[in-house]
Amino acid sequence: MDEEFDWLLVNARVPKEPSRHRVAVWRALRKTGAVPISSGMWAAPKLPVMEQGIDGARVLAERGGGTLGVFVVTRGSGSDTDLLREAFIGARRDEWTELIAECGKFEVEIRKEIETDKLTFAELEEEEQSLERLQRWFAELEARSVVALDEQAIAAQQLVICQSVLEGYADLVYRAAELGTGPQIVVDDEDAIGR
Incomplete structure (x- = not known):
């Protein structure tokens, strides 16, 4: 992949019950193109199309009584961004x-x-x-x-x-x-x- 991006790490914290809210957040993140990298943690390139989808997932998380934290990993962070890139491409x-x-x-x-x-x-x-x-x-x-x-x-x-x-x-x-x-x-x- 020749393109270099900053990356968004998304921490989705939604109550387990009722599960429909948590599942709705997961579906929204997946539809956006974010990839799960660990329990409750997702990654996506920092691009407008991804950010819009993540904003939609945030609304769903808040509606379900949860939160969605978004953190930026800057390009050039070496093996850290390589791991995110590989997960996304995979x-x-x-x-x-x-x-x-x-x-x-x-x-x-x-x-x-x-x-x-x-x-x-x-x-x-x-x-x-x-x-x-x-x-x-x-x-x-x-x-x-x-x-x-x-x-x-x-x-x-x-x-x-x-x-x-x-x-x-x-x-x-x-x-x-x-x-x-x-x-x-x-x-x-x-x-x-x-x-």
Whole structure:
């Protein structure tokens, strides 16, 4: 990683009960891109996008009767910042790798639908929703990826492949409908004329 950042250490202290407040803070920090480094302690690069997310987590902590302490570790602190950088990059790599795996599962699912001749509009709609979920996930990861990683580029390529595979499946579904071998839309004659 060529970029150098100051780092934020975030100490989240939220009462154990009710647990929903503590979990909400953890989710907000994770969504921001912060990485857990020990019990109740998180780290994130000191960048505006991260600070905004941490401010949101602070509101959640206070709402739950807790506190969120934020401390700055300045760049150039040697091995201290190296540990934070490694934890952060490791978390991003894991997220991108998981997305890549899900893209692979998506492709397998589409191929299975084609092989079993399951060319229905309902399946097509379900697969379109699955692709949209993958695209949203990509956008979320991209928003918190402040360093260039090979896994991000691979995920972008996989998403393009998923789009192409889905387009091919959609063509087959529509072609099957046109030929009368696929899904049919049945309209009750009485409903059609308004009786």
